[in-house]
Amino acid sequence: MSILKSEMDKRHKFSSKYFLYEPAEDSFLLQKYVKKHAYSRVLDIGTGTGIQALTAAQKNNVASVLGIDVNPSAVSYCQKYVQSKSKKLSFLHSDLFASLHPAKFDTLIFNPPYLPEDKREPKESSLATTGGKRGYEILERFFAEANFFLKPEGIILLLFSSLTKKNQVERVIKENLFEFKELERIKLPFEELYVYLVKKTDLLKQLENKKIHSSNYFAQGKRSYVYLGTYKNKKIIVKARKSSAPKNITKKEADYLKLLNRHRIGPRLLFTEKFFLVEEFVEGKRITEFIAEEKSKLKIKKILANALDQCFILDQMHLVKEEMHRPHKHLLVSYPKLTMIDFERTHSAKKPHNVTQFLQYILSSRNLLAKKGFKIDQVKLISLAKEYKLQPNRQNFKTLINRLN
Numbered sequence: 333m334s335i336l337k338s339e340m341d342k343r344h345k346f347s348s349k350y351f352l353y354e355p356a357e358d359s360f361l362l363q364k365y366v367k368k369h370a371y372s373r374v375l376d377i378g379t380g381t382g383i384q385a386l387t388a389a390q391k392n393n394v395a396s397v398l399g400i401d402v403n404p405s406a407v408s409y410c411q412k413y414v415q416s417k418s419k420k421l422s423f424l425h426s427d428l429f430a431s432l433h434p435a436k437f438d439t440l441i442f443n444p445p446y447l448p449e450d451k452r453e454p455k456e457s458s459l460a461t462t463g464g465k466r467g468y469e470i471l472e473r474f475f476a477e478a479n480f481f482l483k484p485e486g487i488i489l490l491l492f493s494s495l496t497k498k499n500q501v502e503r504v505i506k507e508n509l510f511e512f513k514e515l516e517r518i519k520l521p522f523e524e525l526y527v528y529l530v531k532k533t534d535l536l537k538q539l540e541n542k543k544i545h546s547s548n549y550f551a552q553g554k555r556s557y558v559y560l561g562t563y564k565n566k567k568i569i570v571k572a573r574k575s576s577a578p579k580n581i582t583k584k585e586a587d588y589l590k591l592l593n594r595h596r597i598g599p600r601l602l603f604t605e606k607f608f609l610v611e612e613f614v615e616g617k618r619i620t621e622f623i624a625e626e627k628s629k630l631k632i633k634k635i636l637a638n639a640l641d642q643c644f645i646l647d648q649m650h651l652v653k654e655e656m657h658r659p660h661k662h663l664l665v666s667y668p669k670l671t672m673i674d675f676e677r678t679h680s681a682k683k684p685h686n687v688t689q690f691l692q693y694i695l696s697s698r699n700l701l702a703k704k705g706f707k708i709d710q711v712k713l714i715s716l717a718k719e720y721k722l723q724p725n726r727q728n729f730k731t732l733i734n735r736l737n
Contacts (some may be wrong), residue, residue, distance in 0.1 A: 352406055355383045357518070358525055361445050362491040363387050365515050365527050368487060370394055372438035375481065377428060377474070380406050382414035382421075384441045385702075389418040398437075401428040428470075429477050436483045443491040444470050452694045468500045475508040476548055482539050488530035493523045507549035509536035509559070535572055538605060544570065555581055555676050560613065566647065567613035572674070581676060582609055588651065588678045597642050597650075598672055614671045616664030623697065629705040631667055636671045636694065637733055639663055643686035644729050656689035657696075683721075687729065691717045707737050 355363075359380075366384050371393045376385040379399030389397045397420050399662050401407050410423040424431060467620060471492070488510070492501050505512050505528075515527040528583040539547050543563065547570060550560040555577035559570040573582045586604040589611065593600055617625070619635070639659070646653055654677040655662050664671045691713060694701070705735040712733055720728040 338657075352381050352403075352409060353361075355381060358443060358491055358493070359383050361516065361518060361525055361527055362489065365489055365529070366441060367391070369487060369529060370439045370441065372442065373400070373436075374439040375400070375437040376441045378402070378442060378444060379410060380443075382423070382523070384443065385410070385421060385423070386417060387462050388413055388439070388441065389420040394420060394439075396420050397422070399423045400428075400431070402427045424656040428474055429481055432481065435481060436486070437481055438483055438486045440478060440482055440486070440488045440647070442474060442488065444474065444496075468496050468504065471496065471501060474505050474509065475504050478510075479508070479532065479536060479540075479547070480545075482532065484540065486532070487490055488528075490528045490530055491525065493525055495523050498526065505530060507557075509533050509539075509547060509549075534606060538571065538608070542603075542605075542610075544568065544610065546567065553674070553676065558642075559562060563602065563610065569599065569611050569613050570608055571611070572608040585606060585609060585676045585678065588675050591649075592646075592651075592672075593677070595645050597645060598675060614664050614666075614673060616666035616671060618660050619663040619665055619670070620697070620700075622665040622667070623700060623704065626667075626704070632701070632704055632706075633736055634668060635665055635670050636736055639672075640687060640690055640729075640733060642670070642672055643690050644724075644726075646686040647684045647724050650680055650682065650684055651686075652679055652684045653686050654678070656686050657692040659690065659693055684724075687724070687732070688717050688721055691732070709735065 351361065363383060370388040370391060371396050374385070374394055375384075376397060376399040378390065379385050379401045382399055385397045385399035388394050397418075399410055399414075399421070400423070401410075402425075404425050407423050407425045415421045415423055423574045426432060482488065490512075492498075492699045509532065510530050511533050512528045514529045515529050517524055517526045520595040536547065539561065544561045545563075546557045547561040549557070550569070551558040552574075554574075556571045556573055559572065561568050561570055571582070571585070573579075582604060586601060586609045589598050589601040589609070592598045599614045602610045602612065602684055604610070619639070622635065623632055643653070643656060653662070653672065653675065655674075662671060662674055663674060695708065695710055695713060698706070699712065701708055713732075716728070716732050716735060
């Protein structure tokens, strides 16, 4: 790390008065594409000496340029030596977007600090070099908020280094519903520099049109990405189909969810589009976590009975939920409510097995349940499960429920 820092210090020279890096290879590479692509209202994040801001201001198709920087010295320098060079220019002290009023820009320019944290480095210089403990945390913060400050057809001109870990940068871009195109890369002795042109995906623009805000990556499965957002001041979940998934998977899950909502099963479906659906966000603990933490045997018994009851309804509807033998991610508990989530694998079947699958989970959890005061008779429960499987009626189901002692 000390060798790397030494090499970086050779490439980036400090101004002794303002603690600024003088423009170097990365600055000039990014400048090349600012000249080509920047337009209309421009925001230069981490403006430093103002090289990108001034370059953008000199373009005829640029109306205004705001340069921001977390380093007060950088802002002071630009206000004193750069701002007077164009009426289009202004500079503001801000940690990323923190000091900005709600506004939309056509072009965002960002040459972020990208070195992993080195506690030996002075604070003044680390502002311009350190991107976080792993080197890309500042980029994660940037992309989590960039959507709010970029117009639907706007662009981001992003420069980063191989030291930032290219795969991590691309992950962050994709998870925040942006897409990218590599404009150029150059090799230096200790790193490789990349310039990307980044835009909003069609999905992100569709979510904005639906007045869905704060669409941040939440999780993913084999067939979809899951995003957490807000809609009409309420938390919601957006499930977007992966390009590799079957084309009808979103409609299929939405149709099942509409049907199940009538029986008070699953999160409430709000609406659906061709490639995504929107449902209410469900607060709660995963069922195994709930059982492990809950001290009341009665409350645990009610939750298990609730889960089995929902499984029985599914059986009666001849629908298979799947994964009910390991429902850790599929059942959320906010006592006294239990919510079944994730229906993308749901399908119809002549002989559904939701109840018997959940009984497998109960049997596999019998040691944990024993600590909570349950006496699970494995042999008897298996025997009753076989009877239910042969005749999945209400009477056999009640007999099963009564064995949860």
